[in-house]
Each structure stands twice: as C-alpha cells, then as structure tokens.
Amino acid sequence: MLANDLEKRISFKRSISNGDLVIVYEKHDSMKAVTVSEGSVLQNRFGVFKHSDWIGNPFGSKVFSNKGGFVYLLAPTPELWTLVLSHRTQILYIADISFVIMYLEIVPGCLVLESGTGSGSLTTSLARAVAPTGHVYTFDFHDQRAGSARDDFERTGLSSLISVGVRDIQGEGFPDEFTGLADSVFLDLPQPWLAIPSVAKMLKQDGTLCSFSPCIEQVQRSCETLQTCFTDIRTFEVLLRTYEVREEKMGTFHGDGNDSNVSLPCKRRQCSDGSYVVSTTISSVMARPCGEARGHTGYLTFARLK
C-alpha cells in the first residue's frame, strides 16, 4: 500500500506482481481485497479470473474472466482499504478520517499516538499521512484485535510505519517513553476523559488532540476534562451527502402531430379515431442526493495543548 522502499513507493504506475494486494473492483459498493497468487483463481458472478492473467498488468487494469466478464484491479489505497477491511469493530470512514487528518495537522514526519486501534481503519490513513519518516503508535487493550490489526498492516505494507501495542489506555495512559514527543493524539475510546490527563503529558507544546465519540454525553464529559490543560476546544459533526448523477429519460411531450415547433426526435402514432399523437422523450442528466446517505457517525472534539 505504501511501502517505504523507493521501488514500491506509491507510484501505482508500477505493474502487479505475484504477492501484491489488489482491490478487485466490480462497482463502488462491491469490492474486495485479494492477494495475488500465481496459480489461484477468483470466482464471482462474472466468471473465473486467473491471477496469472493479472501479473504484469498496471494497477487500474480491466481484466476479463473466462466468460468475458470483467473487473478492475485497483491499488490498495487507504481510502479503498477502509471500504474493504474486515470489521472487527465500528470504524471511522473517509469523511471523518479526512477531517481528522487535516484538523490535527498531521504531515510527513509526525509522531502520532492512537487508541483504540479497533479495525485499523483510521490507523491506515494516519500511516500514509506521516510517511515516510513519521510513525504511528497505536494501542488497544484487546489482544486479539491488536494482533489482527498487526496482520493487516503487514498485508498492506504499512508495518514499518505503525507499531501496535496492547495496553489499557483509559486505565494506564500512554507509555511514559512518549512523554512530550507526540505531535498529535487520537482517541476512539468509550471513556476518553479518563485518558486525557495522559494525553496532556504525551503531547509536545502546541500539540493537538482529537477524540471521537458517538454520544454527546461523552463529548460533554471530555470537554469538561479538557478545560484544565487544553485550549481551542471545538466539536464537529461531519455529515456527508452523496449525490447520484446520471442520464435519465425525463419527460414526454404529447401533441396532435401538427406542431411544426417540434424539432426533437419524436414518435408519431395514429389513434383509433384517425388522429395522430406525437410523443417526445427528452434525455437529461439528473442530480439528486442518494437515498441511503450515511447519517450520524460521531462527534469529533479537537483541542490544543495550552
């Protein structure tokens, strides 16, 4: 995904090799991550795809099945990974993730602390933001979850940018070795206010914190705790509206067939009484908000160390 070595660096112009992770794209809501393995096949409703046919093609290629069906092979960016990863927890999605990275001012070289790791959705984007010289230290108290996240970061080529620790951050805080070193800290914990005193210790002067909470009561409690050591405390809710834009047959014009103004392509039909009806169908590009738009995910509270 974002390996550190120059050869593999995010120039997705490179071609697909045996062992690469690719995102098999059918359509925007139907994708899956596949590790290319010569000799293996992918079977779906479009037929059977041989991995060996994929090797040597550039990322973004359209590849065909034995039945002539096709899929696209996309590079596994953090944006796509967030859509295909296996959900072991609730995760952060692109709208919140992009806002977090921007507002926390995360740039290459930053040292970022995170808890909990969960499914590693945010961690993956944090890693790309700090690459190639920064590092993300992420902690979860759930041993198995931390292990699965580690496996995922290995698979996506990010393990050199991320360290996963098993630790109860609400109970013990972040490890002392990071005292005064963190540029930013991100919390996605059920009781974030318990970790805030430790966050204040970990941050560099002027460092930034973000806490994600689904409920406003959690936000209120966190903000109360933040007053002591933090300034510029602000809470946001990011609501994303997706639009469907596509060509549609818009309407039909009916006339008696004698209207000389009708210059559009039309169909003329004779009625039983001998008169004529002309109908015209107009195609137009329609735009409307998607019905299934995602609503509330959570509140993002940001603060800066005083």
Ligand SMILES: C[S@@+](CC[C@H](N)C(=O)[O-])C[C@H]1O[C@@H](n2cnc3c(N)ncnc32)[C@H](O)[C@@H]1O
């Ligand atoms: C909602 S998930 C985080 C999802 C993550 N932000 C993502 O985008 O994939 C919350 C995680 O916090 C962890 N957690 C809960 N309490 C914790 C604690 N006291 N210390 C460390 N991790 C904790 C849980 O095990 C869970 O994996």
